[in-house]
Amino acid sequence: MLERLNQAMDHIEEHLGGQIEATELARIAATSEYHLRRMFSALAGMPLSEYVRRRRLTVAGAEVLAGERTLLEVAVRYGYTSGEAFARAFRAMHGIGPGEARRTGAVLDSQPRMSFRLVVEGSSSMKYRIVEREAFAVVGRRTVVPMVHEGVNPAIAEFIRGLGQDTVQRIAALSDREPAGILSATVLHGPSREEGTELTYYHAVVSGAEEVPEDLDVLPLPAGTWAVFTSSGAFPQALQSMWRDVFTQWFPSNPYEIRQGPEILSTRPSPDWTQADAELWIPVARTGG
Numbered sequence: 001m002l003e004r005l006n007q008a009m010d011h012i013e014e015h016l017g018g019q020i021e022a023t024e025l026a027r028i029a030a031t032s033e034y035h036l037r038r039m040f041s042a043l044a045g046m047p048l049s050e051y052v053r054r055r056r057l058t059v060a061g062a063e064v065l066a067g068e069r070t071l072l073e074v075a076v077r078y079g080y081t082s083g084e085a086f087a088r089a090f091r092a093m094h095g096i097g098p099g100e101a102r103r104t105g106a107v108l109d110s111q112p113r114m115s116f117r118l119v120v121e122g123s124s125s126m127k128y129r130i131v132e133r134e135a136f137a138v139v140g141r142r143t144v145v146p147m148v149h150e151g152v153n154p155a156i157a158e159f160i161r162g163l164g165q166d167t168v169q170r171i172a173a174l175s176d177r178e179p180a181g182i183l184s185a186t187v188l189h190g191p192s193r194e195e196g197t198e199l200t201y202y203h204a205v206v207s208g209a210e211e212v213p214e215d216l217d218v219l220p221l222p223a224g225t226w227a228v229f230t231s232s233g234a235f236p237q238a239l240q241s242m243w244r245d246v247f248t249q250w251f252p253s254n255p256y257e258i259r260q261g262p263e264i265l266s267t268r269p270s271p272d273w274t275q276a277d278a279e280l281w282i283p284v285a286r287t288g289g
Contacts, residue, residue, distance in 0.1 A: 035257035037191030042247030054111035140204025
C-alpha cells in the first residue's frame with residue numbers, strides 16, 4: 001500500500017503542469033477514490049486537493065522568481081484560467097502577489113514533496129478483529145461539531161450535557177447489538193481529517209429496533225465488514241492515539257480500505273474519567289491485495 005501511495009505521489013509531481021485526477025491517483029494506488037482521500041488526509045494532515053494546490057503554487061513560485069515566463073504563462077501552465085485567479089491563489093499561499101514577488105525577489109513559502117514510509121516505533125502491536133455484521137442502525141441524538149485531534153472536544157461535551165438523563169436513558173434502553181451501551185458515532189462530511197473539519201456526531205446506541213421514538217435520530221447501515229480495534233489507557237489520549245494509528249499504521253499495512261459509514265467508538269471510562277477501555281469500529285472492505 002505504501003509503495004502504491006508513493007507511486008501516486010510521483011504521478012502528482014509529473015503532472016503539476018497538467019491535469020491531475022483523483023480517480024487516476026486512486027487507480028495507481030490500487031484503491032478507491034474515497035479511501036485514497038481519507039487515507040491521504042489522515043497521513044498528510046491536509047486534503048489531497050490542498051496538497052496538489054500547494055505543490056503547484058510552490059513550483060509556480062519558483063518560476064515566478066526565475067522570470068523566464070510571463071506571469072500569465074505561469075498561471076496557465078499551472079491550471080489557472082486567468083492572471084487574476086492565479087494572483088489570488090498565489091497571495092493566499094505566499095502572502096504576496098506574483099508581480100510584487102518577481103519585482104522584489106520575495107521569500108516565498110514552500111510545500112515539500114511528500115512521500116510515505118513505515119516507521120517502526122517500539123514493539124507494541126495493534127489489537128483488532130474483523131467482524132461481519134448484518135444491517136443495523138445507530139439510534140440516538142446527533143449534532144454537527146468540529147473535529148478535535150487532542151483532548152476533550154468541548155462541543156461534544158456541551159452537547160452531551162444538554163441531552164438530559166431521561167433522554168440518555170431512553171437511548172440506552174434501545175441497545176441490543178454489539179457494541180453494547182451508549183457510544184459515539186462520527187460521520188465525516190468529506191474526506192478531510194483536518195483539525196476543525198465539521199462532522200456529524202451521534203450520542204447513540206447500536207440497535208435493531210423496528211420502532212424508534214420520533215424525537216430520536218436514526219442512521220441506518222447496510223450489512224458489511226467492520227474492523228474492530230481496542231485500546232486501554234489514559235483518557236482521552238489513548239483512544240485518540242489508537243484512532244491515529246489505525247489510519248497511519250494499520251490501513252497502510254493491511255489489505256483493507258475504509259468504506260463509507262460512521263466510525264463507532266465505545267468507551268468504558270474509570271470512575272474519575274482518567275483511564276478508559278475503548279473499542280473502535282471502522283467500516284472496511286477487503287482490497288484483495
